Amino acid sequence: MQTGLIISIISNMYIVETKNCIYECNARGNFKKKEISPVVGDKVNIEIIDEKTKKAVINEILQRNNYIKRPKLANINKLVYVISANKPKPDLLMLDKQLAFSEWLGIDALIVINKSDLEKEEKIQEIQKIYTQIGYKVFITNAKEKKGIDELYNELKGTICAFSGNSGVGKSTLLNAIFNADITKEGEISKNSKGKNTTTAIKLYKIEENTYIADTPGFAVFDVYEIEKNNLYKCFKEFKEYEKNCEFVGCTHIKEKECGIRKAFEDGKISNSRYKNYIKIYEDLKDREEHKW
Ligand SMILES: Nc1nc2c(ncn2[C@@H]2O[C@H](COP(=O)(O)OP(=O)(O)O)[C@@H](O)[C@H]2O)c(=O)[nH]1
Ligand SMILES: [Mg+2]
Ligand SMILES: [Zn+2]
Incomplete structure (x- = not known):
């Protein structure tokens, strides 16, 4: 054995x-x-x-320490969410959805802002600030020119991690920069014992001892919809501490007058984009719960 x-x-x-x-x-x-x-x-x-x-x-x-349904993966230590600074424009709604989902799963998340060469520094730092203030690590990279890769690589050492993000943000380029090789190109991946090419849905690439990256082509569609809407605020980690100031049990943190979270937003303690995205995702979850059957 x-x-x-x-x-x-x-x-x-x-x-x-x-x-x-x-x-x-x-x-x-x-x-x-x-x-x-x-x-x-x-x-x-x-x-x-x-x-x-x-x-x-x-x-x-x-x-298992954890389990992700789609794509099927177990024991992931870190989820790496990649957005691009530009081309395509940073999709913070998608990012907040995925961050919420990793909170729900209880898996550490970190953020990569790639294509730093295509946007002004201040604009990138604005985004970085939103998330570092909450406690997420944010790495700024230019995968094409292999800038910022070492810092990211060091963060991933000793973990099994999975990359996620919209198509075109530079995930494959980042992986290649980390490996310094074109391992994620199609065709290279798998030949079975009979020598036939087959397609693998997911594969762990070994960077070094105890360090693996899951290459998951379909990772963008997370099952964020499994979160129950009344629990969504718990998945926005900077919201939690203000909930004690909410007057009503079952507060949605959207329209209630005596809402601690809403007040924190109005006082500038919660960022505009995070609060707006909370509302969008909440409404989404509500729609889904109402039309479930
Ligand atoms: N300018 C610039 N282009 C990049 C960068 N990273 C990736 N790209 C380009 O963006 C396109 C999409 O990259 P790809 O890695 O395929 O994205 P994926 O769909 O997330 O895997 C490719 O043409 C890359 O060469 C970067 O940091 N800067
Ligand atoms: Mg790719
Ligand atoms: Zn509230």
């Missing part, structure tokens, strides 16, 4: 990295009964079937 990490899933085959080796594994049938199936990022116990051909079987999935 050995312990390993699932680094990718290729046509129903689990690729498991152990301390010294990489094995192709099947999963034991009894996982299906338990309605749990192994996902990328899972730590698993495997039983070697054939050392020569590196075949093994997954016997057990170890307890």
Whole structure:
């Protein structure tokens, strides 16, 4: 028996990295009964079937620290949200949605403002300030010219992290800059044992020992809608402390007169864009809850 990490899933085959080796594994049938199936990022116990051909079987999935449904990922330590300073314009609504979601999941989040070469410094710093004030780390990069990469890289050391952000913001370019190689280009990714090209939905790229980045093409569509609207304010981490000043139980923090959070916004303690985005996301969640069925 050995312990390993699932680094990718290729046509129903689990690729498991152990301390010294990489094995192709099947999963034991009894996982299906338990309605749990192994996902990328899972730590698993495997039983070697054939050392020569590196075949093994997954016997057990170890307890997960966290689980993301779409894309299916377990045990992510850090979520890296990438926006671009310009081209495309920074999408702070999307960013706030994703930050809320990572709070809900209980996963550390950090922010990268890429394409720093395409916008004035003050404008970038304005955005940076909104988020550093709340307590998020914000990295400013120019992936194309590999600027700001070392700082980001140091932050990711020792973690399994996943990048997310709208298309075109520079995620692939950033990953390449971190690896200093074109590893995320299509085609390079996976050939199975028969030499056939297959597509992997998600794969963990090893940067160094204990450091992996999940390359997730479809990460932009987070399931932010799983957050219950009345809990949304808890996912805006600078809002929480003002809730005690709300007069009503079940305050939505939008229109109520005696709302501590709204007052904090009016007093300039909560940023305009964060509060506006809270309202937008809240209304979104409300619409969805009302039309659920
Ligand atoms: N000017 C500039 N262009 C960049 C930067 N990073 C990425 N790009 C360009 O932006 C485009 C989209 O980048 P890509 O990495 O494919 O974005 P992705 O969709 O998020 O993976 C490409 O043409 C990149 O060359 C940057 O820091 N500055
Ligand atoms: Mg890409
Ligand atoms: Zn309130």
